[in-house]
Amino acid sequence: MRNRRNIPLKRKPKVAVVVDGETEAWYLTMLNRNEPNAKFQIKPEIPQRKSLHDQFNKVLSLSDDFDTVVWIVDMDVILKETREVKKGQLRPLDEFLKYKDKLSSITNVSVIINQPCIEFWLLLHFEFTQAPFDDCARAESRLRNHLSDYAKSQKYFTKEGDDIYLKLIERLPTAITYSKRFGGFDLENPDRGNSGMYKLFEILGLS
Template identity: 30%
Template sequence: MGGRKNKKLDLRNGIFIVGEGITEQYYFAHLKQLRKYNCSVKPRFFGKTSIDEISRTVSKLLMGGVSVICIFDADVAARDKVENEKLNKFKKKYQKNNLVTICDSLPSIEFWFLLHFVKTNGLFVNSKSLEKELKKHIPNYNKTESYLKNKTWVEQFINQLDFACVNAKEIDQTQGCSYSNIFKAIDLLEK
């Protein structure tokens, strides 16, 4: 009999990375290749534009008993009360689940990239101002797929990964400044 086969999710690999967009997807795909990380970075786990969608994907993956790293920007939640409530609910739901690692960045993942070059805890009010600062260190950086799919942009700063982790860990997130929790993903992947 003809027809499409249902694709089964291969849960042999114990760490799955779920995220918002193509920047996160390509960054972690390149890290996986360059650092030989043992994780799954698949396009179908990205492009989740809301906390609700990410939460549904996480729930499905957890049924397979795998670890899940959630990568997303917190800028919308910072300026929208409803999204902020959803984010807090999501964090609370998984805060004691050691199979889920939540790695949000405010305003965006570009702050994580910036931490590879400078130690800062300033508040970037939006991604545009942050990207302007990042371009001082990665002049050609842009968020187009044609740029992101080439691993050379990650190769430019991968040697400063430890510096970024130290910088991110030292930020006091209670002070209303920009932050990134992506160091938690790196810590897990480096084990």
């Protein structure tokens, strides 16, 4: 009889996703819950400290332990702080671009930008737009044109049988298609709406 202990166990690839807020973590947790047959194991990671430097270091440390690490970055705060930075200080946007460039050489790391925030990705399930959004509140307001009861709360995002992923799953192919239409984050027009979330679904084999 073959020794079963000598047969390597097949495991799902482990994907760590670094985010800076609970909203993204709730969305990813619901993605996990509603895709039980997917060939991946996804783990949302929120650094204890949420500065760009701390997020960058978190991505680096996870890249040694996970098959794939995805850093999802909301640009609203970065752009706001960039507009407010004092002359002579490092602009948060330049700091982020520096980290993004450093990570480009690590083969199992991907950086995904949402401008202004994940609500813009949710909006793409209903419409395509490249309108400027100078903060997340504007994206939330526009999203409520389609999801009138939308609430940035754990209860809304994770309600059993009616969570955020289930609400939108039939429209997911539309959102992925719209997301692919963007040519990446536009440095010349940084406020322009943008989402690279299609990359996450390609990594997970869901697009």
